[in-house]
Amino acid sequence: MSRLRSVLIANRGEIACRVIRTARRLGLRTIAVYSEADRDALHVALADEAHPIGPAPAAESYLRIDRILDVAARAGADCIHPGYGFLSERPDFAEACAQAGIVFVGPPAAAIRAMGLKDAAKALVAKAGVPVVPGYHGLRQEPDFLAAEAAAIGYPVLIKAVAGGGGKGMRRVEAPADFVAALEGAQREAQGAFGDPRVLVEKYVLSPRHVEIQVFCDGHGNAVHLFERDCSLQRRHQKVIEEAPAPGMPPAVRAAMGRAAVEAARAVGYVGAGTVEFIADGREGLKDDGFWFMEMNTRLQVEHPVTEAITGLDLVEWQFRVAAGETLPLTQDDLAIGGHAVEARLYAEDPAAGFLPSTGRLRALALPEGEGIRVDAGVRAHDTVSPFYDPMIAKVIAHGATRDEALDRLAGALGRTLVAGPKTNVAFLKALAEAPDFRAGRFDTGFIDRNLDALSGRAAGIDPAAIRRGVEALLLREERPAATPPSPWDRSDGFQLGGGRRQSWPVRVEGEAREVILSWPEGGGALTIEAGAAPHPEAPLHVVPTGRGVLVVAGGRQVAVEPPDPFDVDLDHIGEGGSVTAPMHGRLVAVFVAPGDRVTRGQRLAIVEAMKMEHALTAPADGEVTEVTAEAGTQVAEGARLVTIRTAQATGPQDATTSEDAA
CATH class of the missing domain: 3.30.1490.20 (ATP-grasp fold, A domain)
Incomplete structure (x- = not known):
């Protein structure tokens, strides 16, 4: 490693923090870059030094090769680690590093280019004898x-x-x-x-399993695979939970996939860490003639920690050693699988609302610890999840002697995870880790979609216990003195004499107006808050104050409880019908209607792009478009009115229907 003394990490978030940890352990000086939105980010605080590279949009900062290389030159970086995403698979970035005399911690530009286009990659590996779809x-x-x-x-x-x-x-x-x-x-x-x-x-392969092989090659002709990962639990082709090794993987199929992956890497003269992805027909179990090459990712993968857990290796260290010109530390015969590991991606998104991205300040964040648990995070409490980048908060990784033990540890760790502010998928991930069919190995890439309502909590609705706890917190805030329990005698509103007391109390729950019943028994006693009853499992309740109200987190699900705002009325458009609003912060990609157009329920009106994904907004009812308030290409805030529709029976503002994608 004497050749490399310093590294610039051309990335952000948890992968930048991950690379910094290994680099510092190896004695490398670490150099971070940051956009205006990331000025106070965790990776900036962890690095030995940090430099600004531009405004918040990635196209003006993290994707600017010239600015990153300028920082590298000024900071005296010996090498650049691209992480994943952004510039990690851009051959022109690897070439620019070479021209600047800086080591690129990744494969040669020619290998990135060869595997970067899926059509050319499939033709190339097919010539090497690797089966393709x-x-x-x-x-x-x-x-x-x-x-x-x-x-x-x-x-x-x-x-x-x-x-x-x-x-x-x-x-x-x-x-x-x-x-x-x-x-x-x-x-x-x-x-x-x-x-x-x-x-x-x-x-489209029916009942598909997504299985990938981690490969590593050095510049001396050596190549190995570090076994497989199963990434079949996906939604909209985005991985949700990954594990290693793959459940039900016969040794013969593992060997065949490993050979195919190594041959694919050798076909392009690969150097460094890479992942060869296969699709397998899972209807009758994994077979050595039932898998096909999909693509090769010429970088480190998000899910690399599960491979590290079962091999006991640090793949980022291997990357640095190969980049420094060293040979691979181990041969294929030296490598072995130890136990089972599972990773869950903790995202700022709302499963109950179609997994819409969620932004805002992390008002509370407590990540789990324990035996066999590893957490890779890129944020801290009070950091902000912005609309400009991927909404990952952390990766929770569990390792155990068996798959059941690893899944038990993962479910337990997710149960100890507390996030308040943006909505998250914590409860969704825990439900996945506990799902009987997944635990039994009966799953494929369609598993989540087939079980979405049960997993996402849509069917369960809002927990009345969370509402009651939120109302109680608001009442305690209002009482005089603050330290005393709620009492009807401390309130400044009217009350009746004789008997017990019941009072209807307005409140907003998740933005919707509700009423709860407050009651006190005759002669005094404990306050009862009636907010409905539902068979929700009991879970610890955490209350986090906000500006006007509180957030109540129970079982990984968050409920916002606020007092009503008497001025929260859209007087300008009252009686006009449906106001279609932006469901999240993002960029308005396209608008398909204009004032005067007739629309039908479910018709596409506009597309909003947030956190690298598109979301189509559709008409909530039949009617006539009366107003379009934003143009394509502009940034829009969550809740901003985009289109107003006059319906046959005007009912006030309505929420737009958001499809799962813009197709």
Whole structure:
């Protein structure tokens, strides 16, 4: 490692913090970069030094090669670690580093370029004898031609962006009538995410399992695989829970996949850490003739900690050693699997509202600890989750001697996790870790969608216990003196004489007006708060104050309880009908209607892009568009009115329906 003395991390969030930890352990001076939105971020605080690179949008900061290289030169960085995302798979960035005389901690630009376009990568690995999914991987992009290819392949098909990854620019299409709209959505998303709208069309494998192989190559011709990870628990092609090794993986299939992955890496002269992703037909178990190459990610993966857990290795250290010109520390025969590991991605998103991204200040954050538990986080309490970047808060990783032990530890750790401020998927992740079919190994990439209502908490609704606890906290705030328990005699409103006392008390729960009943028995006694009854499991209740109200967190789900605001009325548009509002902070990508247009319930009105994903807004009812208040390309705030619709029976402001994607 004497060749490398300092490293610039061209990234942010938890991966920047992760790289800094290993780099400092190896004695490297760490250099962070940050946008204006990340001035006070955790990775900035952890690094030995940090430098600004531009405004909040990634295109003006973290994606600016010139600014990052300028900082590297001024700070005297020997190497640059790109993390994942942003510039990590940009061959021009690797080339620019080489031209500047700075070591790029990653594969050669030629290897990134060869594997960066899925169509060319599939052709390349097929020549090396690696099986690929049937489909059209050519250059033609005319909608009619691609629709004809899809028909020839046979539905369902998968449209996939040629460039990039992470589920962006990807659409599953069930029928010919849906193909053109899905193609347009995939191309638009691919253009926005990768600057390349081209797509390929493949056969959708029924009951698919997503299994990937971690590979490592050095500059001396050595190559190994570090076994597999199963990433089948996905939603909208985004991984949610990953584990290693893959459940039900026969040794013969592991060996066959490992050989195929190493051959794919050798085919492009690969150096460094990479992941070869396969799709497998899971209907009859994993077989050595039932898997196909999908793509190769030429970087470290988000889920690399599960591989580290079962091998006892530090993959970032391996990256630095290979970048410094060293040989791989171990041979294939030296590597072995120890136990089982599972990782859950903790995101700022609202499962009960269709997984809409959630932003705002982390008013409380308590991440779990314990035997076999590792947490990789990029934020602290009181940090802000912004709309500009991926909404990951942390990764929770559990390791155990068996899969059951690892899943038990993961579920327990998620149960001890407290996040207040933005909505999160903590309860959703815990439900997944405890789901009987998943525990039994009966799952594929469609598992979450098939069980979404039960897993997301939509069916359960809001826990009345959380409402009661929130109301109690508001009453305690209002009482005089503050330290005494609630009493009808301390209140300044009217009351009746004789008998017990019951009072209707207005409150806002998750933004909606409700009424709870406060009652005191005759002769005094404990206050009773009636807010409905539902068979919710008992869970510890955590109350976190906000400006006007409180957040009550129970079982990983958050409920906002506030006193009513008498001035919260849209007087300008009262009686006009439905006000379609932005469900999150983001950029208005497209507007499909204008004043005077007639629309029907469910019709697409606009598309908002937030945290790298598109969300379509649809009409809440039939009616006429009376107002459009924003133009495509502008930033919009959560709750901002975008379109107003006059319905046949005006009912006041309504929420827009948000589809799961913009297709």
